[in-house]
Amino acid sequence: MAVNTPPRLGFEYAPAPEATDHFQLAGVYKLFLDGEFVAPASEQHLATINPATEETLAEVSVANEADVDRAVKAARKAFATWSKLPGSTRARYLFRISRIIQERARELAIVESMDGGKPIKESRDVDIPIAAAHFHYYAGWADKLEWAFPNRKASPIGVAGQIIPWNFPLLMLAWKIAPALACGNTVVLKPARTTPLTALLFAQICQQAELPPGVVNIVTGISSTGAAMVAHPDIDKIAFTGSTDVGKYIMRTTAGTRKRLTLELGGKSANIVFDDAPLDQAVEGIINGIFFNQGHVCCAGSRLLVQESIAAPFLDKLRARMARLRVGNPLDKNTDIGAINSADQLQTIKEYVESGITEGAEIFQPPCELPKRGFWFPPTVFSNVSQSHRIAREEIFGPVLSTLTFRTPEEAVAKANNTPYGLAAGIWTDKGSQILWMAQHLNAGVVWANTYNRFDPTSPFGGYKESGFGREGGWHGLHPYLELH
Numbered sequence: 001m002a003v004n005t006p007p008r009l010g011f012e013y014a015p016a017p018e019a020t021d022h023f024q025l026a027g028v029y030k031l032f033l034d035g036e037f038v039a040p041a042s043e044q045h046l047a048t049i050n051p052a053t054e055e056t057l058a059e060v061s062v063a064n065e066a067d068v069d070r071a072v073k074a075a076r077k078a079f080a081t082w083s084k085l086p087g088s089t090r091a092r093y094l095f096r097i098s099r100i101i102q103e104r105a106r107e108l109a110i111v112e113s114m115d116g117g118k119p120i121k122e123s124r125d126v127d128i129p130i131a132a133a134h135f136h137y138y139a140g141w142a143d144k145l146e147w148a149f150p151n152r153k154a155s156p157i158g159v160a161g162q163i164i165p166w167n168f169p170l171l172m173l174a175w176k177i178a179p180a181l182a183c184g185n186t187v188v189l190k191p192a193r194t195t196p197l198t199a200l201l202f203a204q205i206c207q208q209a210e211l212p213p214g215v216v217n218i219v220t221g222i223s224s225t226g227a228a229m230v231a232h233p234d235i236d237k238i239a240f241t242g243s244t245d246v247g248k249y250i251m252r253t254t255a256g257t258r259k260r261l262t263l264e265l266g267g268k269s270a271n272i273v274f275d276d277a278p279l280d281q282a283v284e285g286i287i288n289g290i291f292f293n294q295g296h297v298c299c300a301g302s303r304l305l306v307q308e309s310i311a312a313p314f315l316d317k318l319r320a321r322m323a324r325l326r327v328g329n330p331l332d333k334n335t336d337i338g339a340i341n342s343a344d345q346l347q348t349i350k351e352y353v354e355s356g357i358t359e360g361a362e363i364f365q366p367p368c369e370l371p372k373r374g375f376w377f378p379p380t381v382f383s384n385v386s387q388s389h390r391i392a393r394e395e396i397f398g399p400v401l402s403t404l405t406f407r408t409p410e411e412a413v414a415k416a417n418n419t420p421y422g423l424a425a426g427i428w429t430d431k432g433s434q435i436l437w438m439a440q441h442l443n444a445g446v447v448w449a450n451t452y453n454r455f456d457p458t459s460p461f462g463g464y465k466e467s468g469f470g471r472e473g474g475w476h477g478l479h480p481y482l483e484l485h
């Protein structure tokens with residue numbers, strides 16, 4: 001198939017960067033243990049950089065085993081009183097946290113974009129508001145646990161160890177901390193190495209909300225910090241979001257112990273377009289599905305399955321739309337695609353794209369000028385992809401879409417389910433019956449119809465197969481944090 005480069009628009013947007021002079025980052029951040037910022041026993045620090053500029057933003061502490069132990073002891077001590085508080089009192093703290101997140105939303109959004117590279121319009125309109133909404137939502141459950149599980153007694157499980165990734169730092173923190181606290185547990189949370197800053201601002205918010213000391217403890221660090229949490233004998237539950245490889249390691253390590261476990265791992269989700277779909281709307285959904293957050297999304301619609309009869313015109317529309325995407329400064333309000341989170345992740349993406357070319361797929365990248373410094377990758381779509389290609393099977397976690405075609409709904413289902421993962425799927429069609437039939441046959445935790453990447457605190461999220469187990473969000477999200485008698 002010949003690939004024509006669509007013409008560029010004849011005008012440019014003026015730069016519209018967010019100001020960063022209305023807040024001050026600390027030069028060095030300590031650990032947040034027992035309600036205070038304290039120096040790490042390890043005496044080690046690491047720099048977190050802005051991936052758009054490669055400049056150091058701050059130094060954060062590296063927690064070692066002794067630091068993790070201090071955090072767990074603080075959480076255990078706090079559990080004795082926090083778990084006994086009336087639900088309505090716990091709710092009050094969660095509402096307060098939600099309100100402070102809203103009040104500090106601008107600062108949080110800017111720091112999130114600077115530390116991780118995501119466009120400000122996403123951190124401002126998606127990450128931070130939904131993080132606040134999670135606290136608000138689970139505050140509502142805190143005094144209703146008695147009614148959530150009729151004829152059963154629900155009690156908290158104890159100290160939760162929570163390990164989160166770098167793609168939605170504050171949002172993943174909220175997904176984990178809000179239900180844990182609502183149910184009466186206390187937590188030790190480890191943010192990812194490359195994006196620790198909003199978790200440290202959240203620690204300040206806990207102080208501002210006068211949350212009792214030890215209920216939330218934040219241990220920044222590296223993978224060995226997470227491993228120390230997984231191995232700690234006094235942690236009752238591990239909640240992990242991240243790569244399938246680390247998830248498997250955690251599952252092996254916790255097997256045979258009393259630790260409870262939930263895993264939210266990777267995905268290779270199919271976004272399926274039928275010939276009766278409203279094509280322009282579907283193009284927007286495909287774009288959103290794969291280029292939102294540079295494709296650093298566990299449920300990214302990274303496999304486009306398009307019905308053969310419309311494949312050629314659909315890809316033409318898609319390429320034309322891709323040529324309009326603006327790649328660049330994450331703090332610019334008109335940016336669609338920001339910086340790749342780290343040099344390592346950029347390298348991974350480049351290797352996958354090389355493999356796609358070597359294995360015979362056809363690549364399209366619109367002409368786009370990438371900044372000189374920082375980590376960048378242009379929006380990329382592959383056509384002529386076969387199911388055996390690595391780019392069709394493995395999670396790339398970048399702005400790279402692989403296109404496959406199908407003729408019948410049965411073939412679409414077979415191809416969509418032909419993956420070790422099972423996190424999400426999207427269906428684009430005019431027919432309600434087609435949506436219901438497809439949703440019944442797809443092995444995916446979330447199925448979106450004529451939309452994609454819609455998140456809401458009331459809606460459960462989680463996977464099948466190697467995408468993990470356990471649900472976060474909604475009533476389902478209470479289960480991992482409760483013992484039911």
Ligand code: NAP
Pocket residue numbers: 163164165166167190191192193194221222223224225226227228230241242243244246247249264265266267297298348395396397
């Ligand atoms: P990762 O290594 O799984 O990191 C996720 C979290 O686990 C981070 O906080 C990480 O800490 C921590 N961690 C790493 N090794 C650990 C260990 N042995 N024990 C306990 N905790 C450990 O993911 P990544 O390397 O950042 O990303 C690699 C791939 O994971 C991506 O390409 C993508 O495919 C996938 N991923 C999926 C999601 C998702 O939402 N499902 C999110 C991120 C990444 P450090 O950051 O300090 O190493």
Ligand code: MG
Pocket residue numbers: 048049050051114115116194195196
């Ligand atoms: Mg960073």
